[in-house]
Amino acid sequence: MTDNVVEFRKATKLYAGVPAIQDVDFALRRGEIHALVGENGAGKSTLTKAMCGVVTLTSGAMFVNGIEAAPKTPLEAKQLGIAMVFQENSLVPSMTVAQNLFLGQEKFYNRLRGIYISAQQFLQSLNFDVTPTMTVGLLGAAKKQMVEIARAVLHQAQVIIFDEPTASLTPEEKNYFFDLVRSLKKRGVSIVFISHAIEEALLLADRITVLRDGKHVVTDDAASFDRARIVQAMVGRDLSNTLYGTRKTEVRTAGERILTVHNLKMAPMVKNNSLSVFAGQVTGVFGLVGAGRTETFKIVAGVLKRDFFHGGEILLRGKPVRYRVPASAVRAGIAYVTEDRKVEGFFETMSVARNIYLGVLAKFPRGRFFLSSRDAQRSSDNWTSRLKVRAIGTKAKVVELSGGNQQKVVIAKSLAQEPDLIIFDEPTRGVDVGAIVEIHELINGLADEGKAVVVISSYLPEILALSDRILVSRQGKVVEEFSALEATEEKIMYAAIH
């Protein structure tokens, strides 16, 4: 039997004549952890989608255990022993954890109680703290990720593909996830690991393959790589000093107090939270998953509602406000860039231009009676060039874009509203290093223009690189504030945990 469990030879996939991957050779050995890295649009997702039957190759060949195979559906790939844990999770939100785990494995007669017991036992065997009877839609991103992983393990796959598995996990959860991946490896499972966090690839992988612009650049043992070599291979230029490498030496001074939150409450996530946001500064908000950061700012943006009784106060420029719908907040000059772009950020089958124009339309009280496609096109052209959105054209559907470019569309949609307060929730989650630099430049530019900018991030280097002041959230409230000049990763993490 061959040593390679999966192998691609000269794999090519064309979308509307444009190659997503071109002549890519890739081999996954039995029982190895293989990291696949590259910028957004490099072709990582396409390669792995071909592996698990979501797309079929235009040309080239795929071999599973040395036998040529061309899975046309995920079910066929599953039968070949290949499972994928998607970046944007593919769970059914209205079903319970247990139902999601056993989805596709139902028998003619299913006893719900039996499913729950089996799921409970299985989740406990993986040491996952997830309630099987919980509806998936109510779970946080980290727990959804756990369910995805559990489902792949349950299907006894011999190849598991993880697409950005750690993007939504806390540092502790990441360590736990790494242990889990290593235990899967010991059981002989081969792992393909896609991540934009290069340190994770270096830490976890046995071998690393770098793709760029749909082409294979290099495959080598992880031990022979360092961060600089990977980054150079990914982007063809050295970005290490422009990303998180340098510390701030000065911070912007606070301008007008734009937003003040007094004792905000939304059970059970936000507990008596108080904070302020100033114009002309980037306010970073760090906290572990479940610290109530997203919920606090979703209340500010009218996406969620605070407690009906004694829910606290929100003051915009000193005046109390209470938004029942996001449109009111948008009109007041608040933009919220969601962390979950696939669900909340855009309409994936609509064009880039239409999606961006939706942001403009949100400012009109009752929408426009007639929509101007010329306005939409002009607005889209303006923002796609400003944010360097790379797409086949502005008529391209958002679903056809890479993760980083999708994120830029979401940001463009919000900025088209000309807000004074912009809340970025995990702005670079699932985004490649090149796009991260561009998004960071954009965020800094907005603060330099005098806008009040909030960046919610679970990634400490990002918080440190962007923020002028850093708020640390713990158990539903802000517990500590640091100036960017005094903050260190240790101080922030200590405040977030203790």
Added chain:
Amino acid sequence: MIGALEDFLDRVLGRGAAAITVPPFDGPLKPNQLLESAEVLAEFAEPEDLADIGDALYLADGPTLRRWEGSWAREVRRFDRPITAICGLPGGRLAVALNGAEIRTFASVEGTDEGKRIEGHLHAVNALAAGADGKLLATDGSANEPYQEWVRDLLNRGRSGRLLSINPETGEIKVLASGLRFAFGAASAGNDGLVSESWKHRLLAVAPNGSIRIALDQLPVYPSRIVPASGGGFWLTAFTARTQLIEFILRENGYRKRMMREVPPEFWVAPRLRSGGSFQEPMQGAHLKTMGVVKPWAPPRSYGLVIRLASDFSPLFSFHSRVDGENHGVTAVAELDGALYVLAKGSRRLLRLSLSAAKEALAK
């Protein structure tokens, strides 16, 4: 009618005036431990106020006026009643408030003379400042409670404070503002008189014609004395910080009255200049300890804070002694020779902060 209905709904829903919220310590009020780590110069029995007069630092300690001599405090005057406020007047003169009910002015700071008495309807004078045109500004905290009983005035929701303009030559007293919710701290800002309205958590600027405007609002603390800072602007002290629990108690009239009737004053649910003396002290739910360590961000019963204000009264930066600290109950500051002398009445300490070192620490 509609207003009354709105008030009722606000009370039921906990919104508007009944929201019971407290502004956060952030931005220029971002907590630090600079006040807590300040150099402790000395401890006194009953320290009350500070004043820099003629490049020397004077301190009111019970009935005694002392001059700080660099390493010890020399007694320069002694009175028969406790001093509640002191200030320097032009020409090296001194003004002293005694037990809140009497003000005396002296031609020189040191001496044994009785000085000139200014009396008349003074009840709880707690701050003095040199005003415009040679006048003396004074705050009379409450017309109902003596100076020492400020907690009782807070819990009774007192609103009888006054800002007074006094002619030190004739003893004539003019009321610039009245009905204030505990006036505690005055300063001259151009032609206006500046007054701290402690229970409303704000600073008011009172024009000579009596018109009042809010200079600084929405403070998370109870502001107290104000002194001019070198280079323009002011130093504002805060003797304790607000909490939601106290704000809530202040809305619950029945509970509050019963508590004041039945519970010893030291255990009232009320702010204090110092705390931690007894396990019976009321602590707010989140007054957390982890591994035996009090969390500095827990809601405070006592707190220490000095705020530097710009000349437009906006806060620039602040020095803190947080919940886990001791230098609480700051009632007075004086800026002298590039240093800030701070009186933490709660810990009865005189502290010294090098301003250059403090600014350097804040910039880091």
